Amino acid sequence: MDGQTALDTDAARPRVNNRRAGILNAAAYRFRRQGYAATTMRDIASDAGMLAGSLYYHFKSKTALLIAVHEEGVRRIADAVDSAVIAADPADPWKRLEAALAAHLNSLLDGGDYAQVVIRDLPADEPELRATLIKLRDDYEDRFRALVDALPLSNKQDAGWLRLILLGAANWSKTWYRPDGTPPAEIAAHFIRIVKNGETPGSTT
Amino acid sequence: MDGQTALDTDAARPRVNNRRAGILNAAAYRFRRQGYAATTMRDIASDAGMLAGSLYYHFKSKTALLIAVHEEGVRRIADAVDSAVIAADPADPWKRLEAALAAHLNSLLDGGDYAQVVIRDLPADEPELRATLIKLRDDYEDRFRALVDALPLSNKQDAGWLRLILLGAANWSKTWYRPDGTPPAEIAAHFIRIVKNGETPGSTT
DNA sequence: CAGTTAAACAAACATTTGTTTGGTTAATAT
C-alpha cells in the first residue's frame, strides 16, 4: 500500500485547507443563482463533493460562508479595477474613470460568481451581518468617489450624482446583459460618453 | 360546480374578500424587507392578523401571493407614471421623460412596498414564475422605451443606452436613497440634466 | 327560525432547514 510514491498525490495540493477554494466557489455559484436565503448548505456541499456536515469543518456557519464569499468578491473586483486604473492614461481622468467602469462591468458580467454576489441585494435578516457586508462594498466604491472627484466637471457639485448614475446603471446591467450582446468595455464607453457629452443635438462627439 | 368569477376588487360586498388587501399589504411589506425566500407564510399571517393556514383560503400558494403583489405593484407604478406623463408638457419630450422618471422614482422610494418588490431581484427558483414576473416588469418598462424614442437625440442610436442608464440608475437608487435627502423629483431632474447636457465644461445650456 | 357560506382556527402533515456529534480514513510527523 505504501509502495506507491507520492506521485499521484498532487504536490501543489497542500494538505491544509485545500478544499476551501472549492467550497467557496460552490457557495458563490449558488448564492449568485439562487440568492442566500434560497441556498441550502446541502446545495453547496453537493457542488463541492461532500456532505453538508463536512462544510462545518471549514466554515463555522452559513453566515460565515456568505461573508467569505463577499470578501473574496470585493477583493477580486477591487483588484481588477485598481489594475485597470493603473494601466490607464494618468492625464485623462475621463479615460481613467472609463477604465474603472469597464473593469467593474467586466467583473460583474463576464467575471465569475463572486462579484455578482457582492452586488446583489443583501439579506436583511441580521443587521450586524448586513452592516458588515455594506461596509465591504462601500470601501470598494470609494475608488469611484476619488475617480469622479478628479474629473473636470462643468458643475463640481455633480460629482456625487455622476457616481450614483454610473454605478447604478452598471450594477443594474446584470438584469439586461446578454453574453452575445455589447461587451462590457463598450457598455462602459457608451455610459461615459453620454454623461460626458450629453444627448442634446449639436454637441460634438 | 359553479365557477364564480367575482371581481375581487369589487367593494359592493364588503363581506367577501375584504381581507385580501390586508394580506397583500402584509406580503408586500415582508417581501420588500426580507425578500421572498426569507419570508414565511407565518410572517405574513401574523402581520395580517391570522394564522398561516388561513392564508390559503385567499391565495392558493406562496407563489400566488408573490405574483399578486407583483401585479398590484406594476399596476400602481404604471398608473403613477402614466398620470405624470399625461400631465406633462406634450411639446417637451425631455420634460415628459423627466416626469415619468420622477413618478417612477417616487413610487420606488416614497411609495409603498409594492413597487420595491417589483424592482427587487426576482427569485430564480421556478423558471416559469420568473418568466411571469419578468414579463410584468417588461411590459411596464415599455413606457420608457416610447418616451426615449421620442427624444430629439444627437445620436438616435443612443435611445436604448439612455433608457438603460436612466432606469438602471433609478432602480439602483433604493440602495442609497435616504428619506431626509434629495427628494425623488429632484433626483430625476439631476439624472435627466446630466444625460441631456453632459458634464463637459462649457456645455451648460 | 333554519340553511348557507365566507372566513378563520387548531392541529397536524411531511419535508427541509442549519447545525452538532461521534466515528472513520489516510496522510504526516515522531
Added chain:
DNA sequence: ATATTAACCAAACAAATGTTTGTTTAACTG
C-alpha cells in the same frame, strides 16, 4: 510502528417550512 491530525462521513437533532385537513364561528339569506 505509533501518535497525531486534517478531512470527511454518517446519522441524528430540533426547529422551521409550506401546505392540508377537519372543525368552528359568525354573518348573511330565505
